[in-house]
Amino acid sequence: MKKNILIYGAVLGLLVAGLKLAEYKLIVIDHSIEIYGGLIALLFTVLGIWAGLKFVKKKEVVVVKEVIVQDPAEFTLNENNLKLLNISKREHEVLMLMAQGLSNQETADKLFVSLNTIKTHSSKLFEKLNVQRRTQAVQEAKKLGLLP
Amino acid sequence: MKKNILIYGAVLGLLVAGLKLAEYKLIVIDHSIEIYGGLIALLFTVLGIWAGLKFVKKKEVVVVKEVIVQDPAEFTLNENNLKLLNISKREHEVLMLMAQGLSNQETADKLFVSLNTIKTHSSKLFEKLNVQRRTQAVQEAKKLGLLP
DNA sequence: TCAAATGTCATGCTTTAGTATGATTTTGAA
DNA sequence: TTCAAAATCATACTAAAGCATGACATTTGA
DSSP: OHHHHHHHHHHHHHHHHHHHHHHHHHTTSTTHHHHHHHHHHHHHHHHHHHHHHHHHOOOOOEEEOOOOOOOOOOOOOOHHHHHHTTOOHHHHHHHHHHHTTOOHHHHHHHHTSOHHHHHHHHHHHHHHHTOSSHHHHHHHHHHTTSOO | OHHHHHHHHHHHHHHHHHHHHHHHHHTTSTTHHHHHHHHHHHHHHHHHHHHHHHHHOOOOOEEEOSOOOOOSSSOOOOHHHHHHTTOOHHHHHHHHHHHTTOOHHHHHHHHTSOHHHHHHHHHHHHHHHTOSSHHHHHHHHHHTTSOO
């Protein structure tokens, strides 16, 4: 910044000096004033643009490196709701895996049971939670304190 | 852009005309040339700076290198991650409705587009989030601060 | 102005999810 | 021990989700 100001000042000074000299030579020519003015206009326009660029063209590159780790919010299972809704242990297990984004097949594999079994659990779960889809089930379950 | 050029041209024209007039009045004064030149220099410097600013004033570029994982407690949309993953506005909209447990059909109805469109958005979303299912998408999106 | 990105939609297809129903086996409590 | 709930599994569906691909219009940015 300071450098630019100094450079600008220096260039300006030189120009003024140069023009001062040129002034006496050009003055004798016809229409010299127009030429003189035109030159000044041109030079200072360029200078101005240059100055404008210098002072604004500072692109700021911000690099974000921080990683904010998830807070494992303290969760306490609401067993009361569990009982109220008649949700069994196994069903709750299935619900948790469902909430982790597992497919029915994956859940079945993880629990060593058949796909059909998981489907049965899921259906009953949806009934009890009064929802139609697994995504809704997860939402509802979280609301009810059945899931973290 | 075009406007700026026109404005610049117009201002320049007016100045030339004005100076042409001033030229004959100032010429009689002592040192009129210096004053004349000074004025032109001043005016065109300002004009140049203005032009420079106009044509170069690019927004700051923010470069983010790492994906940020956020605390889900207080939510502020992480637009950086959004950009990083190339998730468009519309896709984000779909993502939000998906997170609310809506089916593709319901989402389509809500956004007044076809089911196929939502499926397309969903597929691209899964790709970008690097997941296979909507449930996983929602989870991942929350981790990345794309969803409350 | 021109290319790239975005948004929209379709078709055809495969996979997964969800429903309905019924059956057998476990298990926990009266 | 007995009985009901819970858990398991199956078959047969329908519905929804997801994938791949191509097309076309609109928007936008360089």
